[in-house]
């Protein structure tokens with residue numbers, strides 16, 4: 170079979186009627202039979218669904234939120250579809266299903282499972298709309314439920330991919346379709362063997378594209394973004410940025426690890442393992458080259474700046490006058506592992522261990538509960554973690570200014586600092 174191309178369109182690329190029209194124009198000249206199109210939820214739909222779930226959890230009224238979300242999708246459809254198009258009953262049906270799913274009881278115990286059963290509607294609705302619109306424009310493609318392709322365990326919200334099963338599903342269900350037509354499916358959502366809906370972690374649609382590409386041995390993956398490619402810093406935060414024409418898999422993976430949100434961190438590995446190139450291109454300027462991520466021999470020397478928000482600095486001080494040892498690290502990391510909490514930065518001193526993590530308040534409460542007998546534990550929240558790869562003194566000074574640092578770590582290649590943003 171000819172090699173497959175995977176295209177992924179995120180929320181920003183389908184946020185309104187004009188964006189969907191633009192997507193169809195991008196695909197018009199580029200679509201071949203062996204193409205998989207992966208779409209996320211439209212605009213900020215996933216955030217809106219999260220608000221509905223949290224209102225349900227707090228036993229607050231959420232019906233107006235559903236109406237707003239439904240009207241948002243309906244307005245888009247009314248602009249791009251003729252009256253009486255079958256998308257309108259489909260939309261009604263999807264929102265009825267959403268309301269029914271929200272009627273199930275929700276508690277702290279089933280929160281993550283319930284979350285996945287609701288959050289998937291963003292991708293399901295978006296994929297129906299984009300699919301119908303492409304067909305309307307004579308860009309014929311088939312709709313596929315990603316939950317029947319990507320099989321995971323039941324770690325709801327952060328499900329782990331069963332690669333063997335997923336490969337089998339993809340061979341059986343996706344390949345025969347691709348022989349005939351391009352296929353459109355959803356990012357982010359997946360399914361457990363039990364049939365329950367799972368998800369791959371917020372912003373996981375890039376990862377979906379990589380999973381499908383790896384299982385199909387694809388020719389390439391292209392993720393369409395609102396930026397010209399991968400830049401040396403987020404253009405929403407920094408005025409002067411440099412676009413990379415190409416970037417090595419390792420460099421790209423490292424940037425995503427530090428928090429460069431342009432690509433989901435899990436995306437690179439499956440592609441690098443099979444040498445599948447990843448193109449990051451602009452849906453606003455689709456003919457421009459973008460960035461090609463692949464095996465590049467020459468190391469990058471351009472400084473890269475990454476800022477990660479909503480960080481928490483947790484310090485564990487031993488209370489029995491012993492010094493910090495490997496056993497303390499082992500104990501703390503054991504609890505972190507159990508809670509699936511990831512450390513973004515670690516620093517030890519004679520009597521304390523400092524960890525920088527994403528702020529996940531419920532999990533941190535559990536961590537404190539487990540370890541408070543052995544350590545005096547203190548938190549600082551609302552922090553930023555700044556990482557500068559290929560740093561130099563002038564750049565560090567320019568970015569930091571007079572901001573007070575809570576913690577600093579420097580290696581030859583990387584500068585990292587924890588900052589209290591209110592002091593900016």
Ligand SMILES: Nc1ncnc2c1ncn2[C@@H]1O[C@H](COP(=O)(O)OP(=O)(O)O)[C@@H](O)[C@H]1O
Pocket residue numbers: 178179180181182372393394395396398399400401402403404405429430431432
């Ligand atoms: N190093 C970087 N290069 C380019 N964009 C970046 C970088 N770091 C962060 N970004 C941000 O990533 C955004 C695109 O990613 P994202 O919003 O997740 O796309 P989508 O959800 O549409 O797939 C850009 O708008 C930009 O603000």
Ligand SMILES: N[C@@H](CC(=O)OP(=O)(O)O)C(=O)O
Pocket residue numbers: 178179180181209210215216291356357370371372373374375
């Ligand atoms: N819709 C999901 C998955 C995703 O990846 O979206 P996007 O491609 O817009 O980042 C989210 O917002 O988390």
